[in-house]
Amino acid sequence: MPTMEEYAKQPTAQRLERLTRTGEQLAAAIKGQSDAALSRRPDGKNWAAKEVVCHLRDTEESFGARFAQILAMDTDPRMIGADADRLAEERQYLRNDAGEALAAFRKRREETLATLRSLVGEQWKKGGIHATRGRMTLDDFLTLMAWHDDNHLDQLQRALEGKA
Amino acid sequence: MPFSYYARLSRSQQAIYRKSDEIVEVRLPQPAALHPAVESLTTALASEDRVTVQHATDRLIRGLTDALGLPAVEVQVLAARPHAKWGELHGLYTVERGKTPTIQLWMRTAKQRRVVAFRTYLRTLLHEVGHHLDYALLHLRDSYHTEGFYKRESSLFKQLVPERRTPWPTVDAWFRRSPDERLARLAQTPDQIRTAIAGRGEAALGRRPAPQAWAPTEIVCYLRDAEEMFGRRFADILAMDEPALPEAGPAERWASERQYLRHDPALALAHFRRRRGETLETLIALAPEAWQRGGEHPQRGRLTIDLLVALMAWHDDNHLEQLTRALEGRP
Numbered sequence: 001m002p003t004m005e006e007y008a009k010q011p012t013a014q015r016l017e018r019l020t021r022t023g024e025q026l027a028a029a030i031k032g033q034s035d036a037a038l039s040r041r042p043d044g045k046n047w048a049a050k051e052v053v054c055h056l057r058d059t060e061e062s063f064g065a066r067f068a069q070i071l072a073m074d075t076d077p078r079m080i081g082a083d084a085d086r087l088a089e090e091r092q093y094l095r096n097d098a099g100e101a102l103a104a105f106r107k108r109r110e111e112t113l114a115t116l117r118s119l120v121g122e123q124w125k126k127g128g129i130h131a132t133r134g135r136m137t138l139d140d141f142l143t144l145m146a147w148h149d150d151n152h153l154d155q156l157q158r159a160l161e162g163k164a
Numbered sequence: 165m166p167f168s169y170y171a172r173l174s175r176s177q178q179a180i181y182r183k184s185d186e187i188v189e190v191r192l193p194q195p196a197a198l199h200p201a202v203e204s205l206t207t208a209l210a211s212e213d214r215v216t217v218q219h220a221t222d223r224l225i226r227g228l229t230d231a232l233g234l235p236a237v238e239v240q241v242l243a244a245r246p247h248a249k250w251g252e253l254h255g256l257y258t259v260e261r262g263k264t265p266t267i268q269l270w271m272r273t274a275k276q277r278r279v280v281a282f283r284t285y286l287r288t289l290l291h292e293v294g295h296h297l298d299y300a301l302l303h304l305r306d307s308y309h310t311e312g313f314y315k316r317e318s319s320l321f322k323q324l325v326p327e328r329r330t331p332w333p334t335v336d337a338w339f340r341r342s343p344d345e346r347l348a349r350l351a352q353t354p355d356q357i358r359t360a361i362a363g364r365g366e367a368a369l370g371r372r373p374a375p376q377a378w379a380p381t382e383i384v385c386y387l388r389d390a391e392e393m394f395g396r397r398f399a400d401i402l403a404m405d406e407p408a409l410p411e412a413g414p415a416e417r418w419a420s421e422r423q424y425l426r427h428d429p430a431l432a433l434a435h436f437r438r439r440r441g442e443t444l445e446t447l448i449a450l451a452p453e454a455w456q457r458g459g460e461h462p463q464r465g466r467l468t469i470d471l472l473v474a475l476m477a478w479h480d481d482n483h484l485e486q487l488t489r490a491l492e493g494r495p
Contacts, residue, residue, distance in 0.1 A: 057421065064409040072408035072462070074212075074278060080399050090388065092436045095426045104421040 001150045007143045012124070015146045019113060022149045026053060026076065029156055030098050037160065038098045042158040046164040047088065052156040053101045054093035055084055056149070060108035063145065067115050070128050076135060077128040116142060167310065180304050185312040188319070190232070190297060193437045195323035198227045202324050206282050209271070217241050217271050219365065225267075228293060228320075234300045237293070239267045247274035254280075255288040257295035257307075265299075267292040282405070283325070290320045334482075339474035343447075343455065351444060353480045354437040357384060360487055361429060369429045377495035378419065381432065383487045385424040386415055387480075388436035391443060394476055398446055401459045401469060409459040409467060447473065 007015060030038060030049060038050040047055070062082060069077045087093075095099075119138060127137035136144070158164065170181055192198065201224040208220035218241040225239050245252040252274045259265040271278055280288075294317045300305035307313070361369060361380055369380040378386070383492055393412045400407045404462055418424070450469070458468035467475075489495065 014176060061421075065412070068410045068462075069408050072410075073459075075404075077400070077407055078403045080396065080403065090392070091422050092427045092431065095428065096423045097426065101421075107443075109419075 001154065002147070004143055004147045007146045008140070010143075011133055012139070012142065015072050015142050016113065016116060018146045019109065019116075019142075019149065022056075022153070023102070023109055025153055026056070026102050026105070026156070029153065029160070030102065033098075033160065035098070039094055040159070040162070042159050042162050042164045046157060047155065048094060049156050049159045050096055050101065051088050051093040051096040052152050052159060054091065054096050055088060055104065056152055057101050057105040057108060058087055058091065058107055059084075059148070060112055062138075063141065064108065064115065066128065067112070067141070070126050070138060071123070076126075077126045079130050079136075081131045112145075165311075177306065177308075179304050181308050181310055184298065184302070184304055184308050185310040187302060187312050188315040190301070190316050190319055192228075192231050192320070192323050192353055194231065195326075198224065198231065198324055201227045202286070203487045205286065207287060208277055209282050212279050214241055214243060214463065221269065223457075224289070225293070232297070232301060234296065235265075237265045237267055237296050239269065239289075242268055244277050245270035245274040246274040254284075255292045255294040259296075259299060265296055267296070278336060286325065287317070287321060290317050290324075328338050335471075335474050339465070339471065339473075340475040341477075343470075343473065346473050347444060347447060349477045350440065350473070353387075353479070353484070354433065354440055356484055357387070357433055357436070357487065360484070360491060361433070366429065371493075373490050373493045374495035378486065378490060379425060380487055380490045381427060381429040382419050382424040383483050383490060384429050384432045384436060385422070385427050386419060387483055388432050388439060389413075389418055389422070390479065391436055391439035394472060395439060395443055395446070397459065397467070397472060398443070398469060401457050402446075402450075402454070404459075406466075407459040409461045411462050443476075 002010075007018075010018075030053070033049065035050075039048050041048045041051075066077075066079055069079075116138070124139045125137050127135050127140065131137045133140075133144075166181060166185065166366050170178060172182060196362070201220070205217070205220040205224055211217075218239070221239050221241055227238060228234075229236055245254060247253070252270075254270060257265065258268070267289070270280075271285065285378060292314055295307040295343070297316070298304045298313070324476045338349075361384070364380070366381075369384075372379045372382075403428045420467055447469070455470040455473070456468050458471070461467050
């Protein structure tokens with residue numbers, strides 16, 4: 001699994017291509033799994049497989065909102081982070097249907113890719129101030145997304161194997 | 165009450181000052197006819213392109229001088245404002261015998277070189293136009309900054325940019341109520357929802373009154389998620405100067421993507437209550453002037469905290485009514 005630094009060195013097209021594969025990878029991972037298996041948390045704290053899918057769906061929406069804000073502003077917006085565990089609890093991820101959540105993720109992902117593919121030259125350098133990571137350009141966000149996908153795909157596999 | 169420098173003026177200058185101070189308004193014959201030119205200026209500034217701003221400014225100035233039957237004035241739109249210890253120069257009116265008077269305007273701030281906000285730019289333009297008016301329309305021999313002068317500038321501004329009503333007529337009623345009344349309204353909502361859904365089972369709460377109309381559970385989930393969104397907007401507005409506020413939702417999309425119909429309504433209410441408590445804490449802690457902070461929404465235009473709070477009060481009313489209808493099986 002490439003690190004953030006390794007992803008950062010990849011050409012834009014390669015990182016975009018990585019983002020296009022995630023929908024399929026998630027589909028393959030949850031295929032044939034029962035709702036009970038998808039809802040099983042490996043321990044009291046770590047997410048079940050379907051919570052991971054729901055997290056990716058909602059994160060995709062917030063990436064979209066961030067990109068829109070960055071593109072609409074002349075100065076770097078300050079990005080206030082969301083508490084992912086709180087969202088998992090409040091939005092009742094464990095009651096979701098994983099297949100439907102995945103379909104929604106794929107739609108959001110298509111929209112994100114359309115936005116990113118429309119960027120030209122200097123636009124990739126537009127950015128915002130991330131609460132913990134400092135200034136992040138849209139190019140940095142692309143790297144982060146590629147890594148974030150890997151990371152959660154791995155987490156999902158582990159959850160299905162009952163591992164935290 | 166004249167400004168302090170009045171005492172230092174000669175008698176004839178004081179006479180000019182008094183005359184200037186007495187005139188508090190300049191009426192435009194048909195202000196609405198100039199609104200499209202004002203609109204173009206807003207767009208031009210957003211483009212950040214100096215030539216575009218120059219054209220839009222020319223158009224507005226020509227409209228103004230024609231409307232008031234004034235001699236022409238030339239406008240030069242320049243880039244970053246000159247600055248010195250005393251501050252930044254926003255605009256300058258120059259008149260020389262035998263030449264067309266000139267207004268110079270700077271469209272970027274001195275240090276950060278940011279494009280100035282539309283209202284600031286227009287105010288500066290009207291300020292310099294005010295000097296032109298003093299000579300050409302009011303026939304004053306000098307143009308002083310008197311209280312009357314500033315009132316005339318404001319009168320022009322108000323005719324060109326009519327006071328914004330809220331974008332939603334139904335929100336207006338709440339907008340006119342005091343902040344305390346609005347906050348009191350927001351504080352009641354969780355209990356009102358609890359009373360409305362008390363004793364109803366999850367199956368009943370998950371029933372849509374019509375295929376396209378939300379079930380009670382969906383309404384509660386939506387209020388919970390909208391509260392999170394409002395919280396984020398307040399945080400954005402308080403953390404930044406005039407941020408762009410991203411478009412959220414649409415509500416229908418949230419309902420289907422987040423699968424509201426599968427949610428536990430009691431839990432959704434508990435989480436809405438917690439979020440609402442946090443919103444109220446934030447709002448109560450704000451200084452009154454902070455309510456005028458705002459951000460730009462892509463569809464709704466500028467939204468202040470003041471307006472968002474009115475909107476939330478209306479939003480609560482609206483969805484409580486929808487909830488009552490849904491519980492009675494009516495869409």
